[in-house]
Amino acid sequence: MDDFGPDFTPEQVARGRALRRAQVPWALGGQAAGLLLSLVLGFTPAGAGLVAAVGGLFGGSRTAEVLGGAAVLVLLGQAAGLPFSARVRAVRTRYGLVTQGWRGWALDVLRGLALTLPLALAAVYGLYALTAWSPQHWWLPAAGAAALLVVALSFLYPLLVEPVFNRFTPMEPGPLRTALLALAERDAIRVKDVLVADASRRTTALNAYVSGFGATRRIVAYDTLLGTAEPREVELVVAHELGHVKHRDVLTGTLLGALGAAFAVCLLSLLTGRQVLLSAAGVPGVADPRSLPLLAACAAVLGALAGPPQCAASRRIETRADRHALELTGDPAGFIAMQRRLAVANVSDVDPPRPLELLFATHPSAVRRIAAARAWRR
Structure with missing residues (x-):
């Protein structure tokens, strides 16, 4: 056991590590299951066949394939991750971090789905309207629309989404x-x-x-x-x-997110224009609604690759916010006490393995934050 001196007792350190070891495999397993599902449906003819079959149930029109395919992909993605998120929840319940019953959790899942599904259907419908308008140049207006959507959601989230889950x-x-x-x-x-x-x-x-x-x-x-x-x-x-x-992190993040969304659309147009991927998916081109699983798979891969750089940027932003708190209050002792309180109450692993922190952590570890506060005081 590492010696963390006056900050954390051996029992507190062990409890945080035990929780991390118990929940991380399930959390990563859920991400892996969702990614694997996207890859299987996107890079084989299975996804195109699924979209055609679902569209056929609603008349077989282009619109039926677009909306039916989008709905079934959202629902399958939710179903793939649900057992893993339920297991993570069970683990966190064991450690006293969950107070909500399973019924309340299920209602939250349905609320999230009720918010996600209409948004996904509208976005996919607009996307395929653009591919029908121009199979070659659809990505130009789509990139602009994706950027605007990110900005709109950032402004609307506290007004429309937060009240759905909390009072x-x-x-x-x-x-x-x-x-x-x-x-x-x-x-x-x-x-x-x-x-x-x-x-x-x-x-x-x-x-x-x-x-x-x-x-x-x-x-x-x-x-x-x-x-x-x-x-x-x-x-x-x-x-x-x-x-x-003070540092306009939300505004900057929103603008960078908008640029990232536009750039991702451009990358998607390049990927889905490659014949080898179209052949693997069994579709003639991106204008065909049956290409939807291929688009989703490419987006999932891009999202997975973007995760570690986004986490690194987030850790730098959180470090700057910590420094701001110290400068605003001039109270490093209180800051250290606050970090101890948060780490113990949230059953955090106060010093996780460095590879895990680099790949997935959005905040510096408690040990690093406390060390930075002591360095600031000196």
Whole structure:
């Protein structure tokens, strides 16, 4: 067992590692199952046959194949990952991180599907309308549309999606609310309100974030955080989140995401224009709705390849937000206490294996964040 000195007891370190070892294989297994399904359907004639069969059930028209194929791919992808996510949930329940029953979890899955399916159907319908308009140049307007969609979803998410999964109530007037608003004012950040999310209906994990843009911006704290952490620790969590606002991380991420989506569409047009892939999928061209599984498979591969670079960028952004919290509060001791609190309450592996961290971690480990705070203090 490594010696983490005064920060974490051997029992806390062992518990975090045990949870990581128990849940990571299932989490990665779910990703692998979804990717394998996409590859099998996309790079063999099986996917084209599936789209044709589903379309035939609804009359066999081009529109039936487009919408039926998109729906069945979404549903199959959900079904492939569901046993793995259920297993991860069972593991986290064993460690006291889940408070929601299976019925509530199933309702959340259905809510997510109800949001995903219409969006996927609309996007795929628009895409194949463009391929019918121009089998060679469809990607030009599609790239622009993908970029606009990313921007629109980023703005609409806090207004339309967050309320589907959580209830938000204004924080009661008091010293903590006053301190959080004063923190934002000192940071020259306009905040409309401080809200409390009823996260305890699902989890015991601790978190807070700043959501929205401009007039819709609000500080959101989990009720689990407010009920567990010291007020100063809550302030430090919020100071970190204000760092994302101060450095325009959400806006920058949205714009980069829009550019990435446009670039991905361009790459998809290049990949799906290769005869070897079209032949493997058993379709004559991308304008044929039966090419939908091939498009989905190529998108899945691009997404998997983009994962590690995105995680690396995220870790750098989180490190900068940590530094902002230290500079805003001037309280490294409180910051270290907050990191300990979060790591223990969330049963984190405080020092995961480096390859795992490089490939999949969106935040630096607790040990690295605490070390950075001590270095900042010196």
